[in-house]
Amino acid sequence: MIGLDTVLSLLAWPLRWSDRRWPRLERWLDMSLQDGDEAALREVCRRIGWPLGRYHHWYLLKWWISRRVRALDAPRCRAWLERLDRSDYAALDAALQEPSGLLLAIPHHGHYILSMIAVAERLFRGREVLVFYGNPQTHPGNALFDRLYQSLFDPADPRMQVIHDDRAGLIKALRGLRRGAVVMIMPDVHRDEAEAHPVEFCGRPLHLMLGTAALARMAGARVLPMVACARQPGLRFANRFGPVLQADASAPASLADYRLTCRLFECFESLMAGELLHWQYVRQHQRGEGVFPSPSDAEIEELVELVLSGPLLDLQLDRRRVLEGDGCNAKAEVVLDT
Amino acid sequence: MIELHPAALDAALAEASPRSALVLPTTATVIAWLQRAAEASARPWIVAPRLACGLAPEVPLAQLAEGLPPRTVILLSDQLLAPQEAPLAVQSARGLHFLSAFEALLALRHEYTLRLWPEAVIPPGQPELTVDTVLRALHQHLVACERLGPEWLMAAAQNERGLERRLSLARRELRFLEAVLFRAYRQREADSQLSRLLDRIAEHERALTHSAKGLA
Numbered sequence: 001m002i003g004l005d006t007v008l009s010l011l012a013w014p015l016r017w018s019d020r021r022w023p024r025l026e027r028w029l030d031m032s033l034q035d036g037d038e039a040a041l042r043e044v045c046r047r048i049g050w051p052l053g054r055y056h057h058w059y060l061l062k063w064w065i066s067r068r069v070r071a072l073d074a075p076r077c078r079a080w081l082e083r084l085d086r087s088d089y090a091a092l093d094a095a096l097q098e099p100s101g102l103l104l105a106i107p108h109h110g111h112y113i114l115s116m117i118a119v120a121e122r123l124f125r126g127r128e129v130l131v132f133y134g135n136p137q138t139h140p141g142n143a144l145f146d147r148l149y150q151s152l153f154d155p156a157d158p159r160m161q162v163i164h165d166d167r168a169g170l171i172k173a174l175r176g177l178r179r180g181a182v183v184m185i186m187p188d189v190h191r192d193e194a195e196a197h198p199v200e201f202c203g204r205p206l207h208l209m210l211g212t213a214a215l216a217r218m219a220g221a222r223v224l225p226m227v228a229c230a231r232q233p234g235l236r237f238a239n240r241f242g243p244v245l246q247a248d249a250s251a252p253a254s255l256a257d258y259r260l261t262c263r264l265f266e267c268f269e270s271l272m273a274g275e276l277l278h279w280q281y282v283r284q285h286q287r288g289e290g291v292f293p294s295p296s297d298a299e300i301e302e303l304v305e306l307v308l309s310g311p312l313l314d315l316q317l318d319r320r321r322v323l324e325g326d327g328c329n330a331k332a333e334v335v336l337d338t
Numbered sequence: 339m340i341e342l343h344p345a346a347l348d349a350a351l352a353e354a355s356p357r358s359a360l361v362l363p364t365t366a367t368v369i370a371w372l373q374r375a376a377e378a379s380a381r382p383w384i385v386a387p388r389l390a391c392g393l394a395p396e397v398p399l400a401q402l403a404e405g406l407p408p409r410t411v412i413l414l415s416d417q418l419l420a421p422q423e424a425p426l427a428v429q430s431a432r433g434l435h436f437l438s439a440f441e442a443l444l445a446l447r448h449e450y451t452l453r454l455w456p457e458a459v460i461p462p463g464q465p466e467l468t469v470d471t472v473l474r475a476l477h478q479h480l481v482a483c484e485r486l487g488p489e490w491l492m493a494a495a496q497n498e499r500g501l502e503r504r505l506s507l508a509r510r511e512l513r514f515l516e517a518v519l520f521r522a523y524r525q526r527e528a529d530s531q532l533s534r535l536l537d538r539i540a541e542h543e544r545a546l547t548h549s550a551k552g553l554a
Contacts, residue, residue: 194509197517205517252528254536258520293518300522304515304535308542311421312511315504317549320427320434321470323477 003083005064006234012060013233018053019045029059033283040286041277048274055277058230065111065235066144074151078121084111084236085118091241092119092224096127101177101221105212106228107188107268108280111237115228116184117148119239124153124160128181132173134189135164165191170215177219187212187264188281197258201265202276204290213260217247225264227271230278242267339457347371350453351378351410357462359411359444361454361476363483364388364492368414375412385440386414387423388492395423395440402448411450415441415476416483416490419498421507428473434553435499442472454479505550512543 015022026033033041038052045052072080095102104119106112120129136143146162153160163169173183190196190209198205216223225242245263248256276282295303307313340350342365350360362368364386372384376391383401386392395418398411418424418438426437444450446469449462458475460467483490497503516539523532 192506194506195513196510197513197520199517200521207513252533252536254516255520255523255528255532258517259524262524292521294521295518297522300519301531301535303518304538307511307515308538311425313508313542313546315436315501315508315546315550316425316427317434317501317546317553320429320553321473323428323430323470323474 003234005068005084008064009057009061009233009235012057015053015057015060017051018056019051021052022056025056025060029056029063031056031059034287036287037283040283044276044282044286048276050277058278061111061230061232061235065114068235069144069148072151077148077152081114081118081121084114084234085238086231086236087115087118087239089122089239092226092239095222095224095241095244096123096182098222099180101180101219102182103177103212103216103221103223104182104184104226105187105223105264106184106226107272108186109268109272110228110230110275110278111235112186112228112280113145113148114235115226115237115239116145117152118237119226120160120184121152123182124157128158128176128179129160130173130176130181130183131160131162132165132169132183132185133162134191135166170211173215174219177215177221183215183221185212185215187261188268188279197261198292199258199262199265200292202269202285204285204288205292206265206285206288208261208265210254210257210261212264213247213257214253216245216260217249217253217256222246223260223264225267225271227268229271229275240271242271340453340455342367342455344371344374347375351375351380351382351412354380354382354410354453355451356380356408356410357449358451358453359413359441361413361415361441361452361479363455363479363486363490364414364416365486365489366491367489369491372412380410382410382412384412386412386417387420388417388495389414392417395438399440399443408448408450411444413441414492415454416480416492416496419492419495421504424499426469426473428477429553430477434501436504437473437476437499439469441476442469445472456482501550501553505546508546509543512539515539 021038041052041055069077106116116131120131123129133145134142136146149162163172177183187208190207193207196207196209199208212223215221223245225245227240229238229240231238245260247260251259272279340346340360344367354360369389372391375382376384383398384392385395385398387394392414402408415438418440424436424438426439427434428437441452445452445460445462445467451462452460452472452475454475458478460472460475484493516536519532519535
């Protein structure tokens, strides 16, 4: 029998062949395309061979999901998710054979919320599950996950808990991993760019926190990459898994974290291959800076010294001038070069 | 006193010598007038890096350094915000922020007369003229710009001068430097060069945090 989701998806199917903008639809779906977004999306479309309309079709499905989730009670929602999930969980089941903690790293790709709930539902009776994500008070997009969590799980059940990206959440995640829990985490977003390291992803730098790798290293846990992929028509999805990753114990901590993060995002890139338009941050990423310097060994020291003494990093605060109050700072001195 | 309407701006430009700079706020009226000013017979240098018709401050400085004849500068100082454009740390009652050195270079090195909206005039060649004199006038110009209210199009961007924003940019740059190092060592064993450079970066960050304490 063809379900409602499939009917809607098929009704909107012609959008997928369209290669133009749909301003009214964009406004209705609150897509908020900024300057440069269209060019960024078109460049991604060109690379993967999709028309621009597939992005609009995708947003329409996202809107439909949020409507459906609101309308379903817990038993119907469980049945609905079970129907939609077309994943092969062999890789996940194999990773769970070991009792040590497991970080299930999931980018904001595809129907990731449905995927995460489906995986949590599958795991929590046999293994403690902690879902680590941004507090909906500061990340409004996460409210949908909260709604599903509260509808499907008992918040008092210690086997399935949500934790937020704050200090308390980090401590809970670390302790949980040491107990052998599965921690679901979304590493493709950062709260503060000043704390994020650029990692190469799809040919350009992506600023990332190294927290997932640091958690794995500190807890002696493994990382399993998982990407939620759409299976259309309808809202069906299949979770794809990469190989289990582990921190390099022989390297200094920060280098080990960076290496693991690079490997994780290489896995994501390969698992998302051809469907990058379904990644939530595709526009910002494609719009962002595209250069990643690779200095030779001989140039590295010079580069570090050059950057440290440049105006971005040498703020000359000890030579600041006082403009009011006591008047000018007589000791201040500035060398004015062209 | 410079009035911010086209006729008064035309008059101010006509009166200006080739060795003078008009410092104006970024408003819709000024931007519209700049299109016309760009075609004036004096061919002024319009320094406004955030406008398509504007130059970066390095352009007139390089031309003056090459010995080319001076030209009147129309300068939107409220657009000189980036660390390389506004490198001078100043402390005022409004906290610590960063101002540009371009105006001081024009006045002290190239002997330009500075006319800063609304009414400040800094003539060149006076023995008491210092970098601080120019910075104080520039600071007062920016305070006057605030009184324009919503007319001042660069109001929101002024937080780029603040210490908090500069520290955030500095930390971002430090993470970038670390990433360049990590990338160089992705396939190699860590060695003493890596430890030394990472320590150097960490030490710089500590010193930055320490020197910024209590200044914002």
